[in-house]
Amino acid sequence: xxxxxxEETVKEKVSPLLEExxxxxxxxxxxxxxxxxSDKLSKPHFHFYVPANLNFKEAKKMFKGxxxxxxxxxxxxxxxxxxxxxxxxxxxxxxxxxxxxxxVDELRQQDFSPEEYEQEFVGKTIRSTLxxxxxxxxPQKMEEMYGQxxxxxxxxxxxxxxxxxxxxxAEREFERQFLERALEESSxxxxxxxxxxxIRVETLYRKMKKLGIK
Numbered sequence: 001x002x003x004x005x006x007e008e009t010v011k012e013k014v015s016p017l018l019e020e021x022x023x024x025x026x027x028x029x030x031x032x033x034x035x036x037x038s039d040k041l042s043k044p045h046f047h048f049y050v051p052a053n054l055n056f057k058e059a060k061k062m063f064k065g066x067x068x069x070x071x072x073x074x075x076x077x078x079x080x081x082x083x084x085x086x087x088x089x090x091x092x093x094x095x096x097x098x099x100x101x102x103x104v105d106e107l108r109q110q111d112f113s114p115e116e117y118e119q120e121f122v123g124k125t126i127r128s129t130l131x132x133x134x135x136x137x138x139p140q141k142m143e144e145m146y147g148q149x150x151x152x153x154x155x156x157x158x159x160x161x162x163x164x165x166x167x168x169x170a171e172r173e174f175e176r177q178f179l180e181r182a183l184e185e186s187s188x189x190x191x192x193x194x195x196x197x198x199i200r201v202e203t204l205y206r207k208m209k210k211l212g213i214k
Contacts, residue, residue, distance in 0.1 A: 006163065010042040013159040021152045025144040026137075037129045041122065041156070044163060044173050046070075052181055055198035063174045065100040067167075068093070069107070074117065077108035087166035115157055122160065123153035176211040179204070183213070 015038050019029045048066045050059050068082075075082045079097075083090045097104060126149060134142060165173065179193075186193040190208075194201040207213075 006044075006160075007042045009159060010038050014038060014041060014156050017152060017155050017159075021145070021148050025148055026141050030133075033129065033133060036132075037126055040125050040129065041160065044165075045121070045125075046170075046174070050174075050178065052178075052185065055196075056178070057198070059178055059197075060171070060174065061100075063178075064096070064167075064171065065102065067165075067170050067174075068096055068100065069102050070117075072097075072102065072104060072107050073110065074114050077104050079104070085164055085166070086170075087168065092167075118160060119153045119157035122156045123149055126153065172211065175207060176213065179207060179211065180213055183208075 015034060018034045018037055022029045022034065046063075046067065048070060050063050050066070054062065068086075071082055071085065072079075075085070079090055079093050083093045086093065096102075127146070130137075130142065130145060137145075179197075182193050182197050183190070186196060190204055191201055194204045197204075
């Protein structure tokens, strides 16, 4: 699914579900909360977390391992299917599995469905956003919303299919998100960011230009 199609899906199908649930739980809809959740769900996203305190090289290696491991789960350990999705040959996948020490046999034994995977991500995204509004929403009203979370996440997951990335696209998107977060935490100071994530300032500037980071 492209970014444009993802945004359209969120606007046309996800936003009404959020508004309906808020109306049911609170008697009103709060556009800011709906917008915050929709914005997060409409951006390219991954279903795992890479700590921000790692340097760039460590973070990218961790990302690649988690990404391939999760994609293997979604493809039920089928390396041929995965290689086609990632836009690489099977040898590259086997090499990555060996280098990253991923246990493919264990993944194949897991009872796993893409729908449950997507639902878990959606649920975490909504809950983390709602948590930011605890100070302005009455506790009882917030609990009513939390009570609808499982049903809401399941319904959203049905209309928000898994995003397929090639390996190149995934690594590019990871770099963009990681560097944007690192720059934000350093108040936009490029030199300070470069020192913290242990890359050359010139390299960071080059990546920022390539990735469209201002």
